[in-house]
Each structure stands twice: as C-alpha cells, then as structure tokens.
Amino acid sequence: MTQRIVERAGTLLPGEPGYDEARQALHAGLDPHPALIVQARSAAEVRSAVLAARELGVPLAVQATGHGTHVPADGCVLLKTTEMDQVEIDPRRGVATVGPGARWGQVVDAARPYGLAPLAGSSRDVGVTGYTLGGGLGWLGRLHGFASDSVVSAEVVTADGDLVTASRDSHPELFWALRGGGGNFGVVTRLEFRLYPVSSVWAGIVEFPAERKADLLERYLDYARSAPDHVSTALMLTPESAAVKVMAAGDPSSLAPLGVLDGLREMAFAEAAMGGTPARHLALFDRLGDLDVWLAAGEQARVEIRHWGGALSATGPDTGPIGHRDTTFSVIVDTALPGLPRGGTFLNFLADTSRTSEAYTASDYARLAEVKRAYDPGQLFSVGHAIR
Template sequence: MTIRQTLRTDGPVLLPGDTGYDEHRKALNPALDPRPAVVVRAESTADVQRAVLGARRHALPFAVQATGHGTHVAHDGALLLRTGAMASVLVDPDRRVARVGPGARWGDVLTAAAPFGLAPLSGSAPDVGVVGYTLGGGLGWLARAYGLAADSVLRAQVVTADGELTTASADRNPDLFWALRGGGGSFGVVTALDFRLYPVTRVYAGAVTFGRERAAETIAFYRRWIERVPDSLSTALLLTRDGSLVVKAMYVGDADRSRALLAPLWTVAGPVVADGMRVVDYAGAAMGGTFARTFDQVRTLDDELVTALVAEPDAAVEIRHWGGRIARDDGAAAHRDAPLSVVLDTVASPTTAAALSRCGLGSSFLNFLHDPSRTASAFTNENWAALRQIKAAYDPANIFGAGLAVPPAATSVSA
C-alpha cells in the first residue's frame, strides 16, 4: 500500500511533483531547502493520528510544522505534517482561558482576547505559532509579571507515538503535562492547548535610545538597579550595530510610575537621542528581540564581561532581565535561577566567549536555540534527566525525534 493510500486524510497529501508540494515543504529559514518524502496538510485531529501511524508504517522520520518559525533542520525524507489549517481560537472570558488549535498564531489570540480586556503571554511577533512557542517555554514581555507561556498551560490534547489521542493536565497524565510545558515537541503532537489569559489591556512600552559613550557605566548600574524593580517592569539593554545604546521596557501599570522607576537608569545612560515609550494596547506593543546566534544566562555581569560586551566588534548585544515570576515557577523550561541573559546576533569573540564561560551557565533557551546538538543545555541537569525518562515512557522509539528533541532514556533489559 502506498503512503497516499495509507493516509486517507481529510487534508491534502503532497508528494514530490504534486502541485503545492514545493510551497508547503519549506520552512521560514531561507538556509534550509527540505525535501520531505511526503507533506500532509492536516485539517483535523484524525488527520494527525493518521499521519503519525502512516509515518510509522512506512518507517519515515516524522516532523511537524505550523508556521515554520521553529524549524532549524531540513526534514529530508520525512513525513512532514503541516498543522497551519488547524488554527481555531476560542476564548472563555469568564474563566480567562483560551483554547487554540496547533496552527493558531499569536495574532489570532490577541485579536480574540482583547475585546474582553484579556491578553495571552505572547511572543514579540504576532505571526509566530502559539503551540510551538509555548512548548519551547515562551519568554515574552509579560514573563516577569506572569511567568513563561509554558507555565500558564492548563490542558493539552496530544496525539502520542502510538497514534492515540490523550489528555495531559495536572490530574491526567501529569508527567506528560509537566514535560509538554517547556520540554518542546518531543512527546507528541499537540492538537489543542488550553492556557490562562491575563487582565492586561494597555501597557507602557517601547524603547529609549542613547549614545553609546556611557554604555559600560549603564550596564554596571543596570546589574544593581534590577534588584529593586517590581515584577511588573520588564527591561533589556541593547547595544546596536549603529553605535547606540537602547533601553527597551514594558510596564504593566501607570506610565508616570514607570518613568519614575526608569529615570535613574536613563540618567546614567546620558542624554536621550529618541524617546519611543508610549502607552499602547498590549496587542500593538512591538517589542522584538535580537536574533540569538550566541546565548547564555548569567548570574552576574562582572566588569570584564561588561567591557567585553561593549567592545564586541560588529555585533548587536542584548542583555535582558529575567527573574520575577519566571524564577518562582517550576516548569520544565529553562534555568530559572539566572537573573539575566546575554544575546549576540553573531558568534562571540574569543574575549567575550571567555568572559561568558566564567559568568554564564553555558545554557540555552529552547525558543532561541538553533543547534539540535545543544538541546540539553536548555534545561537543568535534573529536568533533562526527568524529560528523558518521560520521553522513554511515551515515545521509546523516538518517533518525535526531529529538531530540538529530547532523546529517550536508555532502558535496561532484565535477563
């Protein structure tokens, strides 16, 4: 029986040479030119189940793509499941909960939740897929106030490696539920996700630009200043390629209070070149981040690291404040005890790399990671071991092993 005959899905099955195959095989990363054996455009949960079983029957690697933002390897020879058509969004304003399909994007959720005065813990780009972002942890600009997106998940419907549809929640398959909230897509195909919404409508947000002359003094001040700010204020410092120092901020609350909190930092940074802070609808707060070619979390920014970052040649550098609710939740995602992360949009110079090695954790964050060989660095050692055990329980054959995957723990066989 051919793969097309095996699948019998409601959505189209595209083989090489079929109309639409070239359009739907590609990811957003222009460096990738994937050539999957077959592309399945799912329109229902049943389609997802048939795709998983079809891949197993024909011994094909299996990969999932909604928007393609999180695809970092070419899935050559695989069954590629596209879930973009399953983009439903339902909002329960009384419970402050949203339920989304695997193809939903953050813009869809923002639009659906805003009329009720609610907001999700979304990322900085509205066209990013909700499920992939959330399974990878989800570090948004509301994270210090309300936590990572993964920590707000209440329930997931999941197609497991045996093609069965199951539910993961705090009281049903709690081990799978814990793993899904930040452990990535290694444990099944999520076909519905329920998560909390928050009473956020307007925020004071934007960026203030300064010259770079006092960048070192500003970073040195920043590492002390963040110890005193409330969880409702999220900030990052950006050293741009054009020679500017930018302070990005989002505050959930009164603009005057925010400016009072930020004023000492702005004073150290020097004369303002451009002030882009505004009271805006949360859905319209464009707060993009720096592409993470180099990423690490640090417990401290010592003077040598500050000097190295300021002197970093031909790079954009972002220093971001974590902490707050992120550090108080206990989901699978991330190293939560580090107060800061450092991102460069290029490979760090030897001087910066040495300073990061001394101050940093050697960590990554799943949403920012591009190298599958470093997946373990996105988790603490304890959580990585736990994730591997859960993976062995739900997917021992590693059907969901594409991309930034958690491998199953080795199991011993009794004689």
C-alpha cells in the first residue's frame, strides 16, 4: 500500500524535489520532517493517506493552511488538503458546502451575492475546516454563536479508512465531537454549514490616544454589561494607543457611550477587515479582576480584550463540546509576559497542546474520550490537540 501511495503524483518523500517546501509549517518556529507528504485532491486520496499511515505505524497529521499547526509532524504522514478548496453555496437552503482546503475569504466572497454570510473569523486566509472543528469564534458570534454550532454535516475518513457522513441522524456522537473537538476523530473531506442573512454591517477600528487607556477600559467594561447581541466589540491596548474594534449587524446607536460612532461606516460584511492579535497568551474570564494588570501589559505588548456572551453562551441540541461558553471576556496578549493571570482557554487559540483538556468541561472531555476510543482507538490522529 505504501509503495502504491508513493508512486502516485502528489506524494513526496524526504530528499525529493518539493519536499522541503511542502513540509514547512506556517509558524516559523516549527521545522517538521514528516516521513511522507501526501498532497490530496480527493476523498479517495485522503483515504489512501490514512491507510498508508496505518501501514507505516505512524500518526497522520493534517494541514490545509497551517494556522492551527502547533506541533511539528516529525516522522508522520503529513496530509495536505490545500488543493481541496471547493466552495458551493445553496442560497435556497442557506448553506455552504466546502472542501477541507477552503479558506474563509472564498466562502465570504461566494456567499456575498446572495446577501448571506458565514461565521468567519478575523482573517480571510484562515482555513474553514480547522477553524470550525476547533469551535470558530467569529465577529457574528454574539448574534449567531460559534461556527461549529452551525455545522449541518461532515464527510469524514475515519482511522479505519471508512468514508462516513456525520450528522444529527448519522453517526451522531461523531457529529457532536467534530463540532469543537478538533481534528481528533478523522479527516473531514467535506463540510456543510449554515449561512446567515447579513448583507451589510457597521464596522470600524476607532483609535484613541494612549492617555485615554484607563478611562476607555472602564467605559468598555461598563458598555459590555448591556451591549445588544448584534454588536461585537474588542478593546485594543498597545504602548502607543488604544482602539475599539466594532462590528454591528444592525443599528449601531447603542455604541454611543464608547464614542466610536463617528469612526464607523456601513459596509458589506465581506469588506469588514477586523484583523487579529497573535495569541501568545490567552485567558478567558467572567471578570477581568485587577485592571492595572492589563493596563500594564498594554504598555509592553498588544492586548486585545474581547467581549463574548450573547449566542456564544447558548447551549442545546445544536451546540458542540466547547467549554467556557459562559465566559464574558477573552484576553489575548501578543507577547509572553511574566505574571499574567491564567484563566480558561479556547481550542482555536491554544498553542500549548498539553492543555487540551482545559478547553472543555470535565463531562464533555470524558464524552470526547469515549468518541475517540470508538473512532480512533489507536491514536492515529494524535498530532497536536489530541484527546486521550
């Protein structure tokens, strides 16, 4: 089997032309050396890569864009799904169907002509599937929830090489686990998820002078107590200035107390570029505690305080295994500063894979472990945020 895989186009062994370029991860600190790279273009080639990894007795790592890669795929079969980037929009049903290599920018652009929007994140370049399997916190999240909760179905190649469709009616436990449990349970070869009728938003990044930081932080926290669900915001603190990021999928007038209305404009959802902050430190809190800690951090690094709540807090049959749903704020710091408070965590932003269990409630993690034993008892999918 392995020899047949190697002989196919799209596979690379160490030392072959193209191997060094294909093995590179997005994060410069990683220097992976996989045993074999498979550049898949179909579900059949994904299945062949899974079976090759089983025959070799090594784990299989999956990479589309590499944004979620935190552990080098040393000695593994590295499956690259970048070329499987199909995007289809069904405007009647209000759903998108995508391949595992699709990026959010493709979906946003494809949905735009129909007045629809996905629950995309801050960057158009991030891969849809990895983002969604890890939960997916987007700028429409307070209104519509996590991206994972909008998944309708997923086509998956399991560790046994079976091609199955997971939905509420078929493989329901696998379907539940995929919506927040990460890439632990198989390789998703097709993902179907709901879109939402959002044609335009009020958005912008409004800057303030550095001397306004303390006052702005107080006003931001006060505003968050009564912010309507259709408004998503984040407060940025840097050594040079402060800023408020805003996206309102409706009337922005409630933002008047923050003094940002003049800096917003109405635009298509596809045009709202919100940007992100590298998560060298991430913590989730119900209350931020000593505000001086975050103000001091903002004198040395970029700090992004983001308001959660709204539909992100919802639980029910449409929700997957995402812990800390009841959190109020996330804090991201782009530099690993000493002494920062440690709160809850969220899988999409968790670089320390030894803390994977902390992204879930104890009961959800136990249930995820049961699904893992059922679908991947041999830990074939164990690179990165592994459930054990």
